[in-house]
Amino acid sequence: xxxxxxxxxxxxxxxxxxxxxxxxxxxxxxxxxxxxxxxxxxxxxxxxxxxxxxxxxxxxxxxxxxxxxxxxxxxxxxxxxxxxxxxxxxxxxxxxxxxxxxxxxxxxxxxxxxxxxxxxxxxxxxxxxxxxxxxxxxxxxxxxxxxxxxxxxxxxxxxxxxxxxxxxxxxxxxxxxxxxxxxxxxxxxxxxxxxxxxxxxxxxxxxxxxxxxxxxxxxxxxxxxxxxxxxxxxxxxxxxxxxxxxxxx
Amino acid sequence: xxxxxxxxxxxxxxxxxxxxxxxxxxxxxxxxxxxxxxxxxxxxxxxxxxxxxxxxxxxxxxxxxxxxxxxxxxxxxxxxxxxxxxxxxxxxxxxxxxxxxxxxxxxxxxxxxxxxxxxxxxxxxxxxxxxxxxxxxxxxxxxxxxxxxxxxxxxxxxxxxxxxxxxxxxxxxxxxxxxxxxxxxxxxxxxxxxxxxxxxxxxxxxxxxxxxxxxxxxxxxxxxxxxxxxxxxxxxxxxxxxxxxxxxx
Numbered sequence: 001x002x003x004x005x006x007x008x009x010x011x012x013x014x015x016x017x018x019x020x021x022x023x024x025x026x027x028x029x030x031x032x033x034x035x036x037x038x039x040x041x042x043x044x045x046x047x048x049x050x051x052x053x054x055x056x057x058x059x060x061x062x063x064x065x066x067x068x069x070x071x072x073x074x075x076x077x078x079x080x081x082x083x084x085x086x087x088x089x090x091x092x093x094x095x096x097x098x099x100x101x102x103x104x105x106x107x108x109x110x111x112x113x114x115x116x117x118x119x120x121x122x123x124x125x126x127x128x129x130x131x132x133x134x135x136x137x138x139x140x141x142x143x144x145x146x147x148x149x150x151x152x153x154x155x156x157x158x159x160x161x162x163x164x165x166x167x168x169x170x171x172x173x174x175x176x177x178x179x180x181x182x183x184x185x186x187x188x189x190x191x192x193x194x195x196x197x198x199x200x201x202x203x204x205x206x207x208x209x210x211x212x213x214x215x216x217x218x219x220x221x222x223x224x225x226x227x228x229x230x231x232x233x234x235x236x237x238x239x240x241x242x243x244x245x246x247x248x249x
Numbered sequence: 250x251x252x253x254x255x256x257x258x259x260x261x262x263x264x265x266x267x268x269x270x271x272x273x274x275x276x277x278x279x280x281x282x283x284x285x286x287x288x289x290x291x292x293x294x295x296x297x298x299x300x301x302x303x304x305x306x307x308x309x310x311x312x313x314x315x316x317x318x319x320x321x322x323x324x325x326x327x328x329x330x331x332x333x334x335x336x337x338x339x340x341x342x343x344x345x346x347x348x349x350x351x352x353x354x355x356x357x358x359x360x361x362x363x364x365x366x367x368x369x370x371x372x373x374x375x376x377x378x379x380x381x382x383x384x385x386x387x388x389x390x391x392x393x394x395x396x397x398x399x400x401x402x403x404x405x406x407x408x409x410x411x412x413x414x415x416x417x418x419x420x421x422x423x424x425x426x427x428x429x430x431x432x433x434x435x436x437x438x439x440x441x442x443x444x445x446x447x448x449x450x451x452x453x454x455x456x457x458x459x460x461x462x463x464x465x466x467x468x469x470x471x472x473x474x475x476x477x478x479x480x481x482x483x484x485x486x487x488x489x490x491x492x493x494x495x496x497x498x
Contacts (some may be wrong), residue, residue: 119368124402127393131400143414144376151380153373157410165392165406 002215004036004190005249006181008199009051009067010043011222012241016148019058020221022242027060029245036188040181040197042070042140042174042204044112044155045090068184070139070174071096074110076183077137077173083108085137086129088122088158090114111162111170112139113155123161130166140174142204146223175201176208185214196236198244202228206235217244251464253285253439254498255430257448258300258316259292260471261490265397268307269470271491276309278494285437289430289446291319291389291423291453293361293404294339317433319388319423320345323359325432326386326422332357334386335378337371337407339363360411360419361388362404372410379415389423391453395472424450425457434463445485447493451477455484466493 007013013023030037039062043051048071052064071093078085078100086106087097090113097110109126130136141156159170174180185195192213199205200222209216210232217236218229229237238244256262262272279286288311292300297320301313320342327334327349335355336346339362346359358375379385390405408419423429434444441462448454449471458465459481466485467478478486487493 116369118372120365120402123367123406127402127406128400143416151377153369153376153414157372157376157414160413161406161410164409165402167392 002035002196002249003194004038004185004188004196005030006038006040006184006195006197006209006214007241008175008197008201008205008222009039009041009055011146011200011224012198012219013039013055013060014058015146015222017054019060020240022240024059026242026245027062030249031061033249035249036190037066038068038184038188039066040068040175040184042113042142042155044069044071044139044174045092045115047093047096048072050092068187070180071112073173073180073183074112074137074139075100078108078110081108083135083137085110086126086134088112088114088117088126089139090117107134108137109134109162110137110139111155111159113142113145114158115152118153118158123158123165126162127165130162130168136162136166136168136170138170138172138174140204141170141172141176142201144223151223175204176211178208178212181209181212181214196248198238198241200224202231202235206232210234217248219244251284251445251498252443253287253434253437253445254279255287255289255433255444255446255458255463256490257424257446257450257454257471258288258290258304260395260449260473261447261468262288262304262309263307264395264471266303268309269489271489273308275491275494276311279498280310282498284498285439286315287317287433287437288315289317289424289433291362291391291404293318293320293388293423294341294364296342296345297321299341317436319429320361322422322429322432323361323386323388324349327357327359330357332384332386334359335375335383337361337363337366337375338388339366356383357386358383358411359386359388360404360408362391362394363407364401367402367407372407372414375411376414379411379417385411385415385417385419387419387421387423389453390419390421390425391450393472400472424453425460427457427461430458430461430463445497447487447490449473451480451484455481459483466497468493
């Protein structure tokens, strides 16, 4: 039995605009049992406030401070390193980074899931900053996510494109970075081996958690594709969050 | 002394719209000495006919059949494998691939230097075809090229993005594929160790040629960046094509 639980959001709590069956009750059960809990997400198409608003609208009883997001970790990093970011991020996220000025000139490249903003001109601007020595900071390196039945390109492929173009390696601020998991664990006051991470992304959620010392559980909802579990032999497996909570918490 | 010479074009014969100093004379000298010669290029922003027209306009005496291009190798591969390509290529190149039909449905993804067409929607279309099992065929994996003083993103970063997104590996039809060099050597009727490849791209031109068994010579024009030669210790080095031909041919 874990002493604390970390949950991915998209594909675990909801799909598109609907909660997944049994997930609202499963979270309520974790909360009523008093589990220290964090929702850990690389989602960078939505602000934390918007994520909280959507989850509340679906019936989830979550405090805003229980959401630990990659954009939040990114902001913290930029501020503590006094960096001036060029942000290739989604328009929805702009307000959360608007006060971080680029002037006199950007000295860091920040990549989130920028969706249609991933175009040649924006990527080339980032490329030139990288050549000039700016670090490449990524909210995540997820390959894809699922939206309205289709797999959509996430930030990861574009991070890889820029790494290859400029011959650099990105620093990942979100999952699967061990520092990201540790940041959430620090808030909960538990050690890695006491915590269980439940997610639908075999790499960012499950393998990432395992490498950071947590237990990992893969759910077969969201972006899960048959056979994903073969990549993480030591991981727990559950049909969905409801089953994961019933069996492992 | 080599028995045959292969030359890269952009950054070796010309930069932007001007021949590089001494290069026209150097090519004339190679031709007058009777060297079997091929201009080998991954350029996929121009048709072979247009490359020939531009070179002729600069004073180069080259026969069209001496240009051995990645798009030409790609066409040959598609035809011999009877593939129906989804082409993410530059608009200038469309006419060379227009007769290769996508109907009833594309079963291969072809990537050239598509420039501004590398956008989220086109890349996502390619991604979905790759997930459905289409092979990823690249004219090159060059990181960047130089145009009007600036380094511009080439096809390579976008090939890497798609490889990462779909978990596949691209087949490269242009440089640095050994098969591409071999195709040019076959036309010239020489073996690899008899041939010298001269180029400004340390990876595609020089390391690629060396791996295919040719001798490689790096010139310090075009996209050359200080220190590139450290990546290929066995390579010849010259300030430009004129010096390379004077010293090594």
